[in-house]
Amino acid sequence: MENLIIIISLLLLGMTLSRLKIFPDNASQVLNLFIIYIPLPALILLQVPRLTFSKELLVPVLIPWVMLFFSAILVLAVSRIFKWPRPTTGALMLMVPLGNTSFFGIPMVEAFWGMDSVSFAVLYDQFGSFLALTTYGSIILATYSGIEKPTLAAILKKICLFPPFIALVIGLLTMSVPSPPVLEAVLKGIAASLVPVVMVAIGLQIKLKLPPGSWIPFSMGLLIKLVIAPLAATALCFAFNQHTLAAKVSVFEAGMPPMVTAGALALLAGFAPELTAALVGLGLMASFLTLPMLFQILQAL
Numbered sequence: 001m002e003n004l005i006i007i008i009s010l011l012l013l014g015m016t017l018s019r020l021k022i023f024p025d026n027a028s029q030v031l032n033l034f035i036i037y038i039p040l041p042a043l044i045l046l047q048v049p050r051l052t053f054s055k056e057l058l059v060p061v062l063i064p065w066v067m068l069f070f071s072a073i074l075v076l077a078v079s080r081i082f083k084w085p086r087p088t089t090g091a092l093m094l095m096v097p098l099g100n101t102s103f104f105g106i107p108m109v110e111a112f113w114g115m116d117s118v119s120f121a122v123l124y125d126q127f128g129s130f131l132a133l134t135t136y137g138s139i140i141l142a143t144y145s146g147i148e149k150p151t152l153a154a155i156l157k158k159i160c161l162f163p164p165f166i167a168l169v170i171g172l173l174t175m176s177v178p179s180p181p182v183l184e185a186v187l188k189g190i191a192a193s194l195v196p197v198v199m200v201a202i203g204l205q206i207k208l209k210l211p212p213g214s215w216i217p218f219s220m221g222l223l224i225k226l227v228i229a230p231l232a233a234t235a236l237c238f239a240f241n242q243h244t245l246a247a248k249v250s251v252f253e254a255g256m257p258p259m260v261t262a263g264a265l266a267l268l269a270g271f272a273p274e275l276t277a278a279l280v281g282l283g284l285m286a287s288f289l290t291l292p293m294l295f296q297i298l299q300a301l
Contacts, residue, residue, distance in 0.1 A: 003111035008288065010196055014203015023204065031201035032260075035103065039194035041167035043106070044126075046187040047119040048171030049179065056246040059237070060120045063250040064101070064128025066236065067229050068136060071097040074224050088217050090144030091271035095263060095279045096225045098133055099256035101125040102164070104202060104284065107195045108256070112295050113249055120249040126168045129259065134158050137262060145269040205260060206281040211274035218275060221258075222283050226290045230255030234297065248298045255294045257283035 017023055051057065075096050079089040099105065102125045109121040134155050159165055210218055233254040237247045263280040267273050 004288075004292075007107055007111055007195065007199055010199035011203045011206075011284075014200035015206055016203075017200070018204045018206070028201050028204040031197055031204070032103075035194065035198055035201065037163050039191050039197065040102065040106075040164045042187045042190035043118065043194055044122050044164055044167040045171050046184065046191055047115075048122060048168060049175050049177070051119050051123075051175060053175075056242075056244045057120075057123065059242055059244070059247045060124040060250040060253070061127045063233055063236070063247075063254060064124055064132065067233055067254045068097045068128075068132050070232055071224055071229050072136075074228065075221070078220050078224075082216060082220075084217055086144055087270065087272045088214075088275065090140060090269065091266050091276045091279070092217060092221045093140050093144065094137060094266045094271065095258040095276060095283075096221050096229075098137065098259040098262040099129060099225065099253065100259045100284070101129040101253045101256050103198045103260055104287075105129075105253050105256045107198055108287075108291060109249055109252060110195070112252065112291070113245070117245055117249045120246045121253055122168065124250055124253045126165055128253075130162065130165060131159065133259065133262060137265060141265060141269050144271065202260065202284065206284065207277040208281050208285070209274065210278040210282065214272070214275045214278065217272075218278055218282070221279055222286060225258060225283065226255060226287060230290075230294050234294075234301070238301065243301055248301070251298055252291070252294060255287070255291055257287040 017027075072093060075089070075092045079092065084092075101121065105125060106118060106121050110118050138155060230251055233251040237243070237251055258279045260280055263276050266276040
């Protein structure tokens with residue numbers, strides 16, 4: 001509970017700074033770049049080498065892709081029922097299947113499940129959400145915005161040059177190599193900046209305004225993202241008798257709100273801008289109610 005209070009306090013601090021116009025307009029983008037290039041790779045290099053290869057590591061790699069296709073199919077079905085315009089469908093196809101499993105997800109996993117669980121969240125995020133953003137996200141952007149479809153070479157280049165993914169590869173290659181205590185101390189100190197910077201950066205970006213006439217797509221999008229998808233992931237793990245910490249963390253990550261980066265791409269593509277901003281901002285606020293309930297369900301299994 002103490003960690004959750006800290007996270008909420010930092011988020012509110014970021015929102016307050018945004019309203020007071022103390023930071024420059026591009027402050028959130030600068031902080032996001034800092035996160036991507038410094039504390040997130042440090043955390044990955046600190047946690048991933050502590051993993052040991054086992055079958056349970058497949059769970060955080062597979063569940064995000066199952067949830068991606070499950071959520072995308074639900075969004076398409078609901079979109080056809082309500083006959084939403086293409087920009088609305090495009091926004092939901094991008095925002096609902098892709099969760100905020102890195103910037104928001106990793107701090108929340110640490111707060112609820114402890115530091116030892118972070119490595120599973122990293123696997124879920126890098127082999128799931130990040131790869132899905134670069135592949136599935138590129139396809140959705142091309143399909144619903146009319147832009148030219150990206151080439152395989154461009155996608156692979158984006159993946160290989162992404163700092164957290166580079167850190168993940170290094171971490172996996174050094175799993176059996178003991179780390180010097182000095183290096184661990186340095187990485188731990190750098191990684192400690194992740195949570196405060198992330199939450200302030202998210203707070204700076206949050207917008208809590210929902211445009212008129214958007215209640216149905218907004219409500220259906222968050223219902224699928226925050227309730228139906230994590231419950232489906234829970235049922236899937238239960239059906240396959242997966243009750244490990246890796247499985248529970250994976251389900252918890254499946255319940256994260258819409259991804260901030262996906263929202264930024266949707267805004268750039270012109271996909272229902274106000275709806276997209278509301279899904280990110282209000283979705284994150286709603287997750288402070290749904291994630292504790294999901295945690296309690298997973299604790300009971």
